[in-house]
Amino acid sequence: MENRTGIRHSIIELEQISKRYRMGDVGVAALDNVSLCVAPGEFLVVLGPSGSGKTTLLNLIGALDTASSGDICIAGQNITRMNRAQRFRYRREMVSFIFQSFNLFPGLSALDNVQFGVESAERKPNGMTAREMLERVGLDHRLHHFPHQLSGGEQQRVAIARALATGNPILLADEPTGELDFKTGIQILELLHEQSHLDKTVIIVTHNREIARVADRVVELSSGHIVRDGVPDNHKTAIADLSWEEARDETMAIVDALVLARLASAMAAGRGDCADHRARHRHLQRTHQHVPLAAAVE
Amino acid sequence: MYDLRLSLTQGSYLDQTELLNAVSSIDHADWITATEPRLILPTLVDASSAAQSVIVPGRLIGTDTGSAQTRVNDLYITGGHGLEGEPADAPVAVLEHKFAAFYELPPQGDIRLSGDRSLRYVGTGLSPEYFVVFTDEGGMMAEANFAVVFLSLQTAQTLVERPGMVNDVLFTLAADADSDTLRAELAVAVDELANVGASFMVPQDDPAYNMLYEDIAKDELFWRAMAYLFLAGAVFGAFNLATRLVEAQRREIGIQMALGVMPRWIAIRPLLVAVQIAVLGVVFGLIIGVFVGDAFGDLLQTMMPLPISLQPFQPRIFLEAAALGIALPLLATLFPVLRALRVEPVDAIRTGHLVAKGGGFAPLLARRASSRVLTWMPLRNLLCAPRRALLTLLGIAAAITLLVLIMGMLDSFAVTLDQARVELLQANPERMLVQLNFFYPENSPIIANISQSPVVSGADASLKLGGYMIHDDTTVETLLDMVDMTSTLWRPSLASGSYPGERPGVLISAIAARDLGVQPGDTITLRHPQRTGLLSYGWAESEVEVSGIHPLPLRFQTYMDFRQAEMMGLAGLVNALQVTPAPGVTQDQVQQALFDQFGVASVQPVSAVIRVFEDLIGEFVAIFSVMQVAAVILAVLIAYNSTSINIDERRRDMATMFAFGTRVRTALRVEIVEHLLTSIFGTALGCVLGFAFLVVLLTQVFDVVIPDIEMTITVQPLTLLVALVIGVLVAVLTPILNLRKLIGMDIPSTLRVME
Incomplete structure (x- = not known):
């Protein structure tokens, strides 16, 4: 989304945002003077260890929480000055949440959970029905199943479909793969990444650095401050542009490169069974002869 | 209170001296330690003042106020003074305390009795027979509608023009006395004296005594049933609360199980919470219980004042309540705790989507068309x-x-x-009942004065008698109303069966029919008064048909056709009338007008x-x-x-x-x-x-x-x-x-x- 001058507008603008809590007599700054802009359709990953303030950031953008100071403008609206009713309306019309533990309604089928998303936004999302949303996330065969009848990955797909069903432009995901296995997690990330291509702004909060590899942009938080903001380190080839198999191969290559480096180090120091080390070293080199292992390690 | 009471059949009177002589002549006269002859008659009491109009039916009780040998039922004076210091023939009385208290009458004053007789009451008092006021119709706690007037025997005899006559005797018996033997001997003595029937009561037959002493167990049964229902409601509430408390601790319990803590130690914490709730509840409940108990005691003392009323703390009851109050919430908690302990630790400590439980019956609506999700x-x-x-x-x-x-x-x-x-x-909602103090001929001036009074537009003669209905081995006490079954003024309705025909028949209540095990068309034995002389009545038994069932829900109420009074030797005699006020005349005016009539015992709507x-x-x-x-x-x-x-x-x-x-x-x-x-x-x-x-x-x-x-x-x-x-x-x-x-x-x- 660019203006006539070619400058992309931000859909999300955080200006000097701080959030302080009181824990007994002690004041804790979850976020301290954080400023951030996010463009429409951007796929942003917020990284950080526990307590770094990343979930607080997500909650502030989602208007689930209010900032102690600073301004948050979403699509030109300053949500920090909104009253309660306006914040509810904002959530209905602008943002959708995807939770770590999905938070599906246990009494509703997959279809009805998604239908909730349709109805909560009080508008038709791109003319798509709940059924079509579930088809889009590959669950057209599980329409009438209840959460307890679905696997974790399927539940998260329903949660995504529910969020998409709202038709809201911003998707906020809090550790969306936290309860999923690696493969399912990758699938979910792919699904979320697709949405950014459909003009949805996606913000994912996670402590998993692997997830950051799929992002367009990574913001890293530490102790309430942004310590890094840019493309992922290994963004020479955007992993999101790779197929599943390619992404898996590249990930395995990284692991194998690390193993190679340790084997070389062990052989040089004469530690362990050198014959075995050499055999494994040769095997790994043969396996990855077409992959620039050195680059991966770097 | 008396050990044995002898009552002559309704309408019978005996000479006081002759009766006492007959009593002292029985074989086991030495078993009798005190004898109190009495004259008891129905009356109408007017205790009206400038502030209020009080005219109620009541009872005159003439009793010997002389030596201790002739005192069986004590009179506990609550206001003014007793009759002891008064001359035996003085026109003074003691008014029953509850009646006086109900109408806030002063401890001394004047009252009028039916037949236009005045009396001064010098005090108010409580008598054991009227610790709870019962009327002849079975009314209980009827002090608002029933006045008892205690006076000396001589004064009573003079007032009702029955000099030297009595119809009731109370006895105090020796500790080793056999009341059944005495009953039999006394019945024979009375019968030999004047062919008069007698009925006997022991305290257990007395309604007031029964209510205060014998019915306590039944009352307790009822109140306990109510208390247990309240308790059941509370326990269920506790169970509900405990179940959900334990469910809220599911994860903690799972973690402890996973860490190898022994189940009994895990159970202790929720059980301690239950103990805490139970103990606090019991303490709170006991404190409330003490206050409510005191309040109830005061209420009962107001409702049923007694000369001596003790409300001691009852440790057994409170201990019982405390034990239940602690045990039941504990048991209510134990079940969900045991249930929680049966869950596999791995299930208990799961978080996230793995916690998702079965969908219950939700799948029943799974395929319902999805729209308006929030509605459904x-x-x-x-x-x-x-x-x-x-x-x-x-x-x-x-x-x-x-x-x-x-x-x-x-x-x-x-x-x-x-x-x-x-x-x-x-x-006929204006209908009134006039009770007479004796049996009078239907064509006597007394009856004519009432039925032809200008305040009355219609009058039906009737008889009111006490009796018993017997079928197989069951006996039901009854109040027999003999009314004109063809009357346009009032007659009992029929719930089933038919009105009695030529053959003697009765209409009984459904509850009496059930107790006796009879239905319309069956025959029962009716034990009723039988006239044996001018002032003497004995008991007789007659076979009568149960013609029908009346809808009045009172077991003792029985109706019979007035024309069948010959069966009792009472043909042509009347002791009650039902009347309708003349147009434009109020019930109060009828009451006032008939109050002065001789022979009228009570007039009431x-x-x-x-x-x-x-x-x-x-x-x-x-x-x-x-x-x-x-x-x-x-x-x-x-x-x-x-x-x-x-x-x-x-x-x-x-x-x-x-x-x-x-x-x-x-x-x-x-x-x-x-x-x-x-x-x-x-x-x-x-x-x-x-x-x-x-x-x-x-x-x-x-x-x-x-x-x-x-x-x-x-x-x-x-x-x-x-x-x-x-x-x-x-x-x-x-x-x-x-x-x-x-x-x-x-x-x-x-x-x-x-x-």
Whole structure:
């Protein structure tokens, strides 16, 4: 989304945002003077260890929480000055949440959970029905199943479909793969990444650095401050542009490169069974002869 | 109080000296340590003052106030002084305390008796026979409608123009006396003296004594039944609370199990919470119990003043209550704790989506067309968690059960009273009953003076007699009303059967028919007074047909055709009349006009008779009204508690809805509808259970407590409406009262904490 001058507008603008809590007599700054802009359709990953303030950031953008100071403008609206009713309306019309533990309604089928998303936004999302949303996330065969009848990955797909069903432009995901296995997690990330291509702004909060590899942009938080903001380190080839198999191969290559480096180090120091080390070293080199292992390690 | 009482058959009188001589001549006269001859007669008492009009039927009790040898029933003076210092023939009396207290009469004053006789009362007093005032019609606690006047025997004899005559004797017996032997000897002595019938009573036959001493066990049975029902409601509330407390600790329990803590140690913590709740509840309950006990004691002392009334602290009762109060919540907690301990640790410590449990009955609606999800969400939520919904539903049902039970009892009382009112008033609500102090010829001037009085437009002669109905081995005491069955003024209605024909027949109550095991067409034995002389009546037995059943719900009430009085040797005699006031004449005016007539013992509207029945069950109505308030409070508390817990358990769903911007009012509507559904089903179940308990209580317990009244078991639409309104109000109000929690909900924390 660019203006006539070619400058992309931000859909999300955080200006000097701080959030302080009181824990007994002690004041804790979850976020301290954080400023951030996010463009429409951007796929942003917020990284950080526990307590770094990343979930607080997500909650502030989602208007689930209010900032102690600073301004948050979403699509030109300053949500920090909104009253309660306006914040509810904002959530209905602008943002959708995807939770770590999905938070599906246990009494509703997959279809009805998604239908909730349709109805909560009080508008038709791109003319798509709940059924079509579930088809889009590959669950057209599980329409009438209840959460307890679905696997974790399927539940998260329903949660995504529910969020998409709202038709809201911003998707906020809090550790969306936290309860999923690696493969399912990758699938979910792919699904979320697709949405950014459909003009949805996606913000994912996670402590998993692997997830950051799929992002367009990574913001890293530490102790309430942004310590890094840019493309992922290994963004020479955007992993999101790779197929599943390619992404898996590249990930395995990284692991194998690390193993190679340790084997070389062990052989040089004469530690362990050198014959075995050499055999494994040769095997790994043969396996990855077409992959620039050195680059991966770097 | 007396050990044995001898009463001559209704209408019989014997010379005092002859009777006492006959008594002293029996074989075991030495068993009698004191003898108190009495003259007892019905009367009408006018205690009106400038401030109020008080004319009620009553009883004159003339008693020897001389030596201790002739004093059996003591009179405890509560105001003024007794008769001891007064001359034996002085026209003074002592007024029964409760009557005086009810009308706030001074301790000394003047009263008038029917037949235009005046009397000065010098004090008020309590007599054991009237610690609870009963009337001949079975009215209980009837001090508002019944005045007892104690006076010296000589004064009474003079007043009623029966010099030297008595009709009642009280005895105090030696410790080794056999009252059955004495009864037999005394009956023979009386019969030999003047061919007069006699009936005997021991204290256990006395209604006042019975109520104060013998009925205590039955009353206790009833109150215990009520207490246990309250307790059951409270225990269910505790069970509901405990189950959910334990479920809230599911993860903690799982972690402890995973860490290898022994189950008994894990169980201790929730059980300690239960102990804490139980102990606090018991302490609170005991404190309330002491205050309520004192208040009830004061209330009883006001309702039934006694010369000596002790209200000692009853450690056994309180210990029993404390033991139950502690044991039951503990047991209520034990079950969910044991249930939680049976869960595999791995299931208990799971978080996230793996916690997802079965969908209950939600799949039943799985394929329903999806639209308006929020509209269907309440029903789906209930179906999804049937156990939770059931616990909430049962919590509400328990409360409503209690409420319907209490209110149903009041309804049943009201309907029973209405039935009596409809039957007694029929199309002639102004009808009045005139009782005479003796049997008079139908064509005597006394009867003519009444029936031809200008204040009266119609009069029917009748007879009122005491008696017994016997069938097989069952005997039912009865009040036999002999009325004109062809009268246009009033006659009993028929519930079944037919009016008596030429053959002697009776109309009996349904409850008497049930007790006797008879139905219309069967024959019973009627033990009735039989005239043997001018002032003497004996007992006789006659076979009579049960012609029909009347709808009056009083066991002892029996009707017979006046024309069959010949069976009793009473043809042409009258001791009561039913009259209708002349047009434009009030019942008060009739009462005033007939008061001065000689021979009139009482004049009262039929509606006053209904008041007697009202008094009979009034005690229960008053106490139930208090219990009704308690039941409503308990119902609201239990229902609020159950619903409130349910709301807490739905917090995660609420937080999710809020995260998606669902308005608070929409979420509230979902909550309200969900609780409304639970409440409606809970209320419906409570109504059914309440009615079932009502049937059990009234048929199994109340039949023992008040056996003379047949209650019509009913729950009025208003009661059901109140139950529904309370159920609905709780369903609506609880989420609204929890609105602050919803509005102030920390959505991120709720979403996370619940994980």
